Structure formats: structure tokens, C-alpha cells
Amino acid sequence: MSAIDEADQSRVHVYRLLARLLREPPDAPLLAIxxxxxxxxxxxxxxxxxxAHSAAVTDLAASRDEYNVLFIGLGRGVLTPFGSYYLTGFLHEKPLARLRNDMRPLGIARSDDVKDPEDHVAALMEMMAGLIDGSFGAVQPGSAQRAFFDAHIASWTPHFFKDLESCASAGFYKPVGRIGRLFMAIEQEAFEM
Known part of the structure; x- marks a missing residue:
């Protein structure tokens, strides 16, 4: 893995933070951090x-319950954090197939222990972090990062994060939605420069 500059390392941290918070509910050590x-x-x-304030005043059970209401639910959560769903209204559609085709040449493969489709917002945040820091074999140039971002993230995650930020069922996750919305706008602006 090649060394990356401080700005890119900061981007990786935000992508990984979003990925971790959206992949599963926070545990006690994460809330403490x-x-x-x-x-x-x-x-x-x-x-x-x-x-940080939300993490300090939220207990573990409440954060777990909120995660389940937002993203799991009995049949499905309040929000459906998949690109195919946001773009087509259905899961496992063409956006997922396009993502899988674009993952292969970048050295990205779905882990055998992951049950969700690859277009889950947490997976996409993790993929962007890996493209930036070389976790998939090589640090990808800005042009490859932008192409991936434009094709698989910019088209729907700003809407997802806005929905999360404004969701009546969100408490702990409201600032997560705000961080995601703001960060996606920063990334979009930076790629356009």
C-alpha cells in the first residue's frame, strides 16, 4: 500500500467512519471513541x-434499536440503503450489475461473509476508502476515484444521507446523515475542480 497525503487520509477516515456506522449498529467501544x-x-x-455529543448521550441499546428501525425493520427498515433501490425502486437491478462490472478491474471483490448486495451504502463507502488508500492493491488516481464516485455514489447517496438526516425515526443517526450529506457535497466539488 502506497503512502497517501494527509488530505486523502482524512477522506479515508470519513469514508470508513460512514461505512462502519452504516454497516451495523455501534458497539460500546465505538460509542466511547x-x-x-x-x-x-x-x-x-x-x-x-x-x-460526538449524540454518542455521549446515547446508550448502546437505544443505538441498536434505532439502527434496526432505520435499516432492518420487520419487513424492511424505514430507509433502504442500497443503490439499486434508490435508483430504480427495486433491489438487485442494473445499478448493482454495473457496480459489479466496475469492481472487478479495480481488484474489489465481495467478501464471502457479507450477505448484503455490494450496492449497500456502507460497502460503497468502504470501496471509496480502499480506492484512495490502496486497500485493493494500488492507490487509484483521482480520475479512477472520480469515475467510481460519479458512477456509483454521486447519483444516489446524497439523497440517502439527506433522507437519513431528516428521518423522524433518527436520533443518533441524524448527524451521521448530515456528515454524509456534507461530505458527499465536498467530494463532488473537489472532483469537479
Whole structure:
């Protein structure tokens, strides 16, 4: 894995934070770590501070219950965190097939222990982190990162994160939605420069 600069390392951290929080409910050690986060006074920094405060006042059972209501539910959660669903209204559609085709040449493969389709928002956040830091074999150039972002993330995750931020069932996860919404806008703007 090649060394990356500080700005790219910060991007990796945000992508991995989003991936971890959206993959499964936080455990006690993660809530403790999150509650200690500090940030600057930028809009994204204030969202990170809000997440730290939320982690400090949320108990483990409440965060687990909220995750289940939002993303699992009895039949399905309040939100369906899959690209195919956001883009077509159905799971396992053409956006998932296109993603799988684009993953192969980048050295990205679905883990055998993962049950969700690859277009889950957490998986996509993890894939972007890997493209930036070389987790899949090589640090990908900005052009490859942008192509992947444009094809599989920019088209729907801003809507997903906005929905999460404004969801009546969200408490702990509201600042996660805000961080995601703001970060996706920052990434989009940076890729367009």
C-alpha cells in the first residue's frame, strides 16, 4: 500500500467512519471513541461534534434499536440503503450489475461473509476508502476515484444521507446523515475542480 497525503487520509477516515456506522449498529467501544471526537468550526466539523455529543448521550441499546428501525425493520427498515433501490425502486437491478462490472478491474471483490448486495451504502463507502488508500492493491488516481464516485455514489447517496438526516425515526443517526450529506457535497466539488 502506497503512502497517501494527509488530505486523502482524512477522506479515508470519513469514508470508513460512514461505512462502519452504516454497516451495523455501534458497539460500546465505538460509542466511547465517537464521544471523544473533536472537530473544527466548519459545517462538517459541527456535524462531527454533533455526532460526538449524540454518542455521549446515547446508550448502546437505544443505538441498536434505532439502527434496526432505520435499516432492518420487520419487513424492511424505514430507509433502504442500497443503490439499486434508490435508483430504480427495486433491489438487485442494473445499478448493482454495473457496480459489479466496475469492481472487478479495480481488484474489489465481495467478501464471502457479507450477505448484503455490494450496492449497500456502507460497502460503497468502504470501496471509496480502499480506492484512495490502496486497500485493493494500488492507490487509484483521482480520475479512477472520480469515475467510481460519479458512477456509483454521486447519483444516489446524497439523497440517502439527506433522507437519513431528516428521518423522524433518527436520533443518533441524524448527524451521521448530515456528515454524509456534507461530505458527499465536498467530494463532488473537489472532483469537479
Amino acid at each position: 465517537l464521544s471523544q471526537m473533536t472537530a473544527d468550526d466548519s459545517e462538517l466539523g459541527r456535524a462531527i461534534s454533533d455526532l
